[in-house]
Amino acid sequence: MLAPEMSTSTRHRHIPASGPRRAIATVCLSGTLEDKLAAAAAAGFDGVEIFENDLVASPLSPAQVREHCADLGLTIDLYQPFRDFEAVPPELLTANLRRAAHKFDLMEQLGADTVLVCSSVSPSAVDDDDLAAEQLHALASLAAERGLRVAYEALAWGRFVNTYDHSWEIVRRADHPALGLCLDSFHILSRGSDPAGIRDLPGEKLFFLQLADAPRLEMDVLQWSRHHRLFPGQGVFDLPAFVGHVLAAGYGGPLSLEVFNDVFRQADPERAAVDAMRSLLALQERVETAAPERVPVLDLPAAPDLAGHAFTELAVDEVSGPQVSRALAALGFTHTGQHRSKPVQLWQQGGARVLLNAAPPRGTSPGGAAVCALAVESADPARSARRAETLLAPVLPRTRGADEADLSAIAAPDGTSVFFCRTGADDATSWLSDFTPTGAAPGAGAGLTGTDHVALTQPFDHFDEAALFYRAVLGLEPEPVTEFAAPFGLIRSRAVADPSHEVRIALSVALLRRGEWAPGVPDPQHVAFATDDAIASARAMRALGAPVLEIPDNYYDDLDARLAPPADLLAAIREYSVLYDRDEYGEFLHFYTEVLGSRVFFEVVQRIGGYAGYGAVNAPVRMAAHRRLRMVRAGGITDRALPGRTSA
Ligand SMILES: O=C(O)c1ccc(O)c(O)c1
Numbered sequence: 001m002l003a004p005e006m007s008t009s010t011r012h013r014h015i016p017a018s019g020p021r022r023a024i025a026t027v028c029l030s031g032t033l034e035d036k037l038a039a040a041a042a043a044g045f046d047g048v049e050i051f052e053n054d055l056v057a058s059p060l061s062p063a064q065v066r067e068h069c070a071d072l073g074l075t076i077d078l079y080q081p082f083r084d085f086e087a088v089p090p091e092l093l094t095a096n097l098r099r100a101a102h103k104f105d106l107m108e109q110l111g112a113d114t115v116l117v118c119s120s121v122s123p124s125a126v127d128d129d130d131l132a133a134e135q136l137h138a139l140a141s142l143a144a145e146r147g148l149r150v151a152y153e154a155l156a157w158g159r160f161v162n163t164y165d166h167s168w169e170i171v172r173r174a175d176h177p178a179l180g181l182c183l184d185s186f187h188i189l190s191r192g193s194d195p196a197g198i199r200d201l202p203g204e205k206l207f208f209l210q211l212a213d214a215p216r217l218e219m220d221v222l223q224w225s226r227h228h229r230l231f232p233g234q235g236v237f238d239l240p241a242f243v244g245h246v247l248a249a250g251y252g253g254p255l256s257l258e259v260f261n262d263v264f265r266q267a268d269p270e271r272a273a274v275d276a277m278r279s280l281l282a283l284q285e286r287v288e289t290a291a292p293e294r295v296p297v298l299d300l301p302a303a304p305d306l307a308g309h310a311f312t313e314l315a316v317d318e319v320s321g322p323q324v325s326r327a328l329a330a331l332g333f334t335h336t337g338q339h340r341s342k343p344v345q346l347w348q349q350g351g352a353r354v355l356l357n358a359a360p361p362r363g364t365s366p367g368g369a370a371v372c373a374l375a376v377e378s379a380d381p382a383r384s385a386r387r388a389e390t391l392l393a394p395v396l397p398r399t400r401g402a403d404e405a406d407l408s409a410i411a412a413p414d415g416t417s418v419f420f421c422r423t424g425a426d427d428a429t430s431w432l433s434d435f436t437p438t439g440a441a442p443g444a445g446a447g448l449t450g451t452d453h454v455a456l457t458q459p460f461d462h463f464d465e466a467a468l469f470y471r472a473v474l475g476l477e478p479e480p481v482t483e484f485a486a487p488f489g490l491i492r493s494r495a496v497a498d499p500s501h502e503v504r505i506a507l508s509v510a511l512l513r514r515g516e517w518a519p520g521v522p523d524p525q526h527v528a529f530a531t532d533d534a535i536a537s538a539r540a541m542r543a544l545g546a547p548v549l550e551i552p553d554n555y556y557d558d559l560d561a562r563l564a565p566p567a568d569l570l571a572a573i574r575e576y577s578v579l580y581d582r583d584e585y586g587e588f589l590h591f592y593t594e595v596l597g598s599r600v601f602f603e604v605v606q607r608i609g610g611y612a613g614y615g616a617v618n619a620p621v622r623m624a625a626h627r628r629l630r631m632v633r634a635g636g637i638t639d640r641a642l643p644g645r646t647s648a
């Protein structure tokens with residue numbers, strides 16, 4: 001049933017057309033100017049900010065760029081940046097005005113009516129607001145003669161002007177109708193300025209709005225800005241509130257993204273532009289939700305409530321299939337159903353369901369197994385799918401037999417299919433009715449009650465995109481980013497979960513591009529099942545012969561020192577290779593299987609109280625244990641090199 005093909009392109013005609021115009025700065029995207037413009041247009045942007053370097057390097061004349069943009073349906077909303085203009089000695093002013101005249105000529109040919117002037121970082125500038133205002137007045141007069149406008153932006157690292165209120169003070173003093181402000185969320189929020197004051201600025205003086213998010217980092221603000229900006233919703237800034245203030249002031253221009261980011265600068269521009277557009281649509285939705293007095297213009301179906309993981313599907317082959325089946329049986333699962341038209345098995349235990357698909361939708365390595373799909377219980381699967389499509393998620397075409405449930409599926413950024421389901425047993429639309437019962441009586445099981453989370457290692461270039469994808473498309477909330485040192489490099493991890501924590505997806509990525517010497521499990525993925533009693537489950541699974549990953553004694557000695565669990569608990573978790581963690585809300589007991597195929601394994605977790613995490617502190621121990629097993633299996637080390645506890 002579940003073998004959708006990856007569609008190669010997204011369709012963009014559903015983008016809501018009303019409301020503020022949406023723009024993107026060419027600096028956000030990789031490639032030449034032509035690549036960037038094509039990508040912006042394909043993603044449905046209305047306009048662009050042309051970054052000067054992109055134009056300078058282009059073989060197209062400004063007039064040709066204008067024509068090209070018009071052909072693509074793009075307006076040129078801003079030309080930028082014009083640097084180091086204001087508050088200089090007279091001889092420099094003459095040179096600066098000459099430089100400006102050249103750029104104004106260019107803008108006329110380009111058909112761009114607004115230039116961004118960023119606050120000076122020049123050693124020649126002086127700390128004199130009146131002089132800055134007087135010179136900007138002169139610049140605005142020159143611009144006005146040609147019907148152009150100047151938008152003054154306070155860079156967070158500007159020499160004398162580095163806050164929006166200071167830039168406003170200068171614009172106010174200059175008092176020229178062709179001079180206004182460019183507000184950039186990064187410069188304002190990175191410095192911790194209170195954006196609420198923007199509400200009191202006159203709307204007609206807000207000439208341009210640039211939006212960027214960012215992760216929380218303690219570093220030089222220029223470096224932070226030039227390397228780490230993110231699209232809205234990917235970082236920690238409260239952009240819905242920020243945009244709310246700007247709109248409340250009466251700003252009527254475009255919402256424009258200006259994101260300097262090392263990864264996006266290298267990414268496929270078409271794909272990055274879709275990520276960018278998704279971020280803007282999701283941001284607009286949040287702005288509208290926050291300001292219900294404003295008439296919503298975005299025709300975006302609200303995200304339906306999610307009620308848990310319906311199933312997780314693994315692609316297997318003739319080598320890995322039997323291996324995974326044996327492991328599932330030993331974890332207490334029963335093969336309860338066979339798909340009516342496809343080589344797909346259903347395995348169940350309590351509310352935990354796993355599908356094994358022997359017709360892998362994508363190339364998996366021979367003998368390997370991979371998570372190819374995850375399915376969530378949606379209160380309204382059709383609406384979930386409509387929302388996903390509006391947010392430019394690739395919708396996967398499905399092949400389905402007569403009378404089979406019509407499951408909607410989309411592709412997540414790492415290629416994993418995401419299904420929206422309703423599993424209710426007597427519901428005709430249930431996917432379960434596509435399976436013929438095997439007749440196998442469910443065994444006693446091993447206490448598993450459902451699926452706690454699915455953990456997916458992300459491709460390096462798509463980590464931030466993935467978090468935003470799940471946030472926007474499924475309505476999941478990202479949890480704080482955690483980082484830890486693992487045996488083969490630093491790992492960054494970020495989970496997304498629905499508000500009631502029924503659906504949890506744990507995303508992780510190597511902090512740097514995966515190294516060449518990386519003998520860990522390649523891009524590991526795992527499915528974590530829930531139990532109410534991890535030790536009882538571990539005992540039952542051991543009796544069933546489950547391939548439980550053995551944890552070294554050092555771990556338990558350290559745990560005793562750090563967290564001092566009660567002696568009987570410590571003895572039990574040591575005996576069954578169960579790991580342990582504690583946070584301010586509760587406790588976490590969890591254990592893992594060996595790797596099945598090349599990259600997939602299972603986890604069993606018990607949450608006690610409101611433990612909110614995923615046991616990240618224990619992940620390096622798990623990784624080292626998986627590595628040790630691989631070496632043993634490959635014959636690389638002998639038992640003599642592995643002193644200590646052995647289960648055999
Ligand atoms: O990093 C910069 O130089 C730069 C240039 C133009 C901008 O609008 C901006 O926000 C930053």
Ligand SMILES: [Mg+2]
Pocket residue numbers: 153184210258
């Ligand atoms: Mg800016």
